[in-house]
Amino acid sequence: MSDPSSPARWLKSLGKPFRQRLLLASTLSGGASVLMIAQAWLAASVIAAVVVDNAGLAEIRAALIALAIVIPIRLWLNLLAARISHDLASRVLRRLRRKLVRRIHRAGPIAIQRHAGGEIATTLVEGIEALRGYFANYLPVVHQAAIVPAAILIALFPMDWISASVLLVALPLAPAFMYLVGKGAEALNRRQWEQLTRLGAHFLDILRGLTTLKLFNVSRAEAAIIERLSDDYRRGTMAVLRVAFLSSAVLEFFATVAIAMVAILVGFRLLETHISLQTGLFALLLAPEFFLPLRRMGVHYHDRLQAVASAEKILALMTLEPPGTARADNTEVLRAGRIELSLQGVGFHWPGRDSGVDDIDIDIPAARHVAIAGPSGAGKSTLISLLLGFVRADRGSIRVNGKPLAHWTPESWRAHIAWLPQQPALLHGSIRDNLLIGRPDADDAVLHAAIEQAGLGDFIAGLPRGLDSPVGDLVGQVSGGEAQRIALARAFLRDAPLLILDEPTAALDPETERVIQHSIERLAEQRTVISIAHRLHTLLSADQIIVLRDGRIKxxxxxxELMQDDPTWRRLFHQREPA
Structure with a gap:
């Protein structure tokens, strides 16, 4: 992003898939321009005939009929071109939003950690919406600014070369000064967008931590910070608008001076009879139309500046890649009823951090349970991220059923994984929508079977709308155990051969933990299971235990075997966890 012009070029490239629509809108605008010139000539001829020749209605009837035809057709062409331009903008924004969501989804949770949640949300909503004015207003006006002045000069030069020369000389002055003024506005727009993303990120963080803020009685202080940030954003917006209005005023000034010059020259030549009234009126009618697209470009130049500032943030998300991950061109689908894993000499270090894993050698046979233990920062989460495909190993190899993990696309690999975290995410939508994440094509019979296996039936039966109850309406009604059961039902529904657990019962009370642990044991039958273990019963239920410390297997x-070789483990395994 070192090249400041790259966002502007990228914005233009977004319209390439819709080039035909853009060409159609430009063609319609060109047709409207030709009709505008014809309208000016007809109007000038009617006025000149009445004033100079004392023509009656019969003599000007044909011209009036032509005007009655030209004016509505011109209006219709302009309206149709505007409609196509706005439709084009909507299509570009929809396509870009889908593409950006797919990019964020493909990059994974590790890559997006560099961006605040509020920043991503602001970019996906306000950021992309800020491009609408560029495609719906500014881009069509730029095309009109290229077509209309050229058409007017071509029509006017043979009849009044003096007026045409004045317009031609004034033409480059207005955009040049507008560009100089706009350079200052571009920096202000960029600063304003930074303020908006900071405001959005801060506000989202406050909403997430509202309970903590209330408990520590600092919510008023945070409200004051939001008020200050909002006021800063308001001041920044007004500063940008002042500069935008200044650029528009510069255009108006040069356009007004040029039109006045044309009027003065036409007036003097009419007095000396060096020009006919019809030609003079034709020049006077065309002069305002000559600068109209430039005036509109000045009005909508702010849309361009806003779009360029927003494009920088969008491009930062569009280039997201998981750390250490290269794009895979292989689209082969992994077909496996059972999964065995082999990690040989695997190493990975996080960019800019002194953490990761080194020399990891693990063989995990199919349908075996492996528990990964170790203190905080030992590398457990890094190892799971490698297995999930969120990052790619710097060295060594990870093999699935004998083939390198990189042989398959991340989407194909993750389709064979069920994931149970400590704090499952419930997404916007109904309970049904949240369950079908595990298997979107599941029918009601399969869905209800998964619900019963997870012990979720009584909870759903007690909801007013059952499976169709919106999650947002259940705030405060979904306990940690019920949320975990929803995640568990999702895993049953997925029916994946590889199950990865991050101590999903760690935050539950003992009774709920026993019930869910029993369901997890049923789910784990005949599956390969990898779990991050913090509790003794998880370690005891594993076929193999991997102990990590400082990123290495200790x-x-x-x-x-651990009880036999290590007295510490022997004492630990003989202890019972407190109730």
Missing amino acids: QQGSPA
Whole structure:
């Protein structure tokens, strides 16, 4: 992003898939321009005939009929061109929003950690919407500014070369000064967009931590900060608008001076009879139309500046890639009823951080349970991120059923994984929508079977609208155990051969934990299971335990082998967890 012109070029490239619509809108505008010139000539001829020749209605009837035809057709062409331009803008924005959401989804949770949640939300909504004015207003006006003045000069030069020369000389002055003024507005727009993203990110953080803010009695202080940030944004907006109005005023000034010059020259030549009244009126009628597209470009120049500032943020998200991950061209689908994994010499280090994993050698047979243990920062989450395909190993190899993990696309690989975290995410939508994330094509019979397996039936039966109850209406009604059961039903529904657990019962009370643990054990049958273990019963239920420390494997083996080799593990395994 070092090249400041790259956002502007990228904006233009967004319209390429819709080039035909853009060409159609430009053609209609060109047709309207030709009719505008014809309208000016007809109007000038009617006025000249009446004033100079004392023509009656019979003599000017044909011209009046032509005017009655030309004016509505010109209006219709302009309206149709505007409608096509606005439709083009909507199509571009929809396509870009889908593309950006797919990019964020493909990049994964690791890559987007560099951006605040509020910043991403602001860019997806306000950021993309800020491009609408560029495609609906500014871009069509730019095309009109190229077509209309050229058409007028071609029509006017043979009849009145003096007026045409005045318009030609004034033509480059207005855009040049508008560009100089606009350079200052561009920096202000960029600063304003930074303020908007900071405001959005801060506000979202406050909403997420509202309970904590209330408990510590600092909500009023945070409200004061939001008020200050909002006022800063208001001041920034007014500063941008002042500069935008200044650029428009510069255009108006040069256009007015040029039109006045044409009027003065036409007037003197009419007095000396060096020009006919019809030609003079024709020049006077065309002069305002000559500058009209430039005036509109000045009015909508702010749309361009806003779009360029927004494009910088959008481009930052469009270039997201998971750390250490290269794009895979292979689209082969992984077809496996059972999954075995082999990690040989795997290493990965986070960019800019002194953390990661080194020399990881693990063999995980199919349908076995492997528990990963270790203190905070030992590399457990990094190892899981490698297995989930969110990052790619710097060295070594990860093999799935004998083939390198990179052989498959991330989407194909993750389709065979069920994931149960400590705090499952419930997304916007109904309970049904949240469950069908695991398997969108599941029918009602399969869905209800997964609900019963997860022990979620009584909870759903107690909801007013059952499966169709919106999650947003259940705030405060969904306990941690019920949220975990929803995630568990999602995993049953997915029916994946690989199950990855991040101690999903860690935050639950003992009774709920026992019920959900029993459901997890049923889910784990005949599946390969990898779990991040913090509790003793998880370690005891594993076939193999991997102990990480400082990113390296310090111990590994079955619970029996660890008890035999290490007195610390022996004492630990003989203890019982407190109730």
